[in-house]
Amino acid sequence: MRYHREDVVDRALVVLDTYGLADLTMRRLGTELGVQPSALYHHFPNKQRLLAAVADEVLARGRRAPRPSAWDDRVTAVCAELRDAMLAYRDGAELVATVRSFGLGAATPYDELAAALEDGGLGADLVPTAARTLLHFVFGHAVDEQTHLQAGSVGAIDDAPRDDSDFALGLTIVVDGIRVLAGRPTVAG
Amino acid sequence: MRYHREDVVDRALVVLDTYGLADLTMRRLGTELGVQPSALYHHFPNKQRLLAAVADEVLARGRRAPRPSAWDDRVTAVCAELRDAMLAYRDGAELVATVRSFGLGAATPYDELAAALEDGGLGADLVPTAARTLLHFVFGHAVDEQTHLQAGSVGAIDDAPRDDSDFALGLTIVVDGIRVLAGRPTVAG
DNA sequence: ACCTGAACACCGTTCAAGT
């Protein structure tokens, strides 16, 4: 008893990873901490803000440095890190996407992508759209993957290695599209 | 009293559009129909399946024909129709995305996109990834737009017309990326 | 600063029983 904000977030991460997002309730978390649910409202104004803090922690724990110097390698690195961070916790992708959907959570991934794209010489008017398109792909793909929606076309015997290359392929589509937008088509012919 | 399945879906659509997805509960819908919540379980096995039926109806009502003949125009048309259908109802994008996330709902948009891409000569091994990448963009963009997350970069005075062109721009990125993947770069230089 | 206890206004779902 007598917890700090970080203790609550830490325990929420354990509950998330053990029982899933649906079971990450204020009452359940309170029980897990040996505390009344109302006690949590001393640390967070509501459940949304609690979830936002948990989502931010998921991303913070998945953080790795340094970034490559080439803009396209940096974009790829940021997207891969984001995906890996979300997949590292049960329902992590759905959590981060949900938090984002109610306008909360860290803006770091967006900012990093936008900075990389600007470095790549993409017009400032195109940067926000391109950065958001990358995020839509990463979130969508990770949620699909984590919800076991990645049916694929034919009956694959194993899943995991297939999804890695599927992610890479999808990311290539978006990055190449951005290249075209920037007036620099690829070497493909 | 004494309703059919379709009556329930129709009324659910009204509740959705009037009060939003959060207020589309079994109890609320029952009240709205003048019926006990338990009565709804005669028509649907659970809430997920009810929502799936509602999501399918949203898409069905947004349906418009015929499709263009060129593969890329067809892809654009399917994506635009999907987006418009979801935006036509309050929280429509979140509803369709949610239903999809638990593995339910119509597969028509995916099937149509996959067919168009195959017509475009994209390798059969690349079609599923490309089709899903298009869907990730459309869903992500529509949810952002409908949750008023489309902050943009600078303080825009009006929103609506901006989002239309933003959608078109993002879609261009993905389609051009697919073109590159298919070995057919655009005319850009 | 951090927590209790009790309450308020809700949820989805089940199931025997009615018409």
Place this chain on the structure above:
DNA sequence: ACCTGAACACCGTTCAAGT
């Protein structure tokens, strides 16, 4: 075939009060 009534096992949130 379609619905009632009652119950079960939950939710998030508020708020006066305690230490």
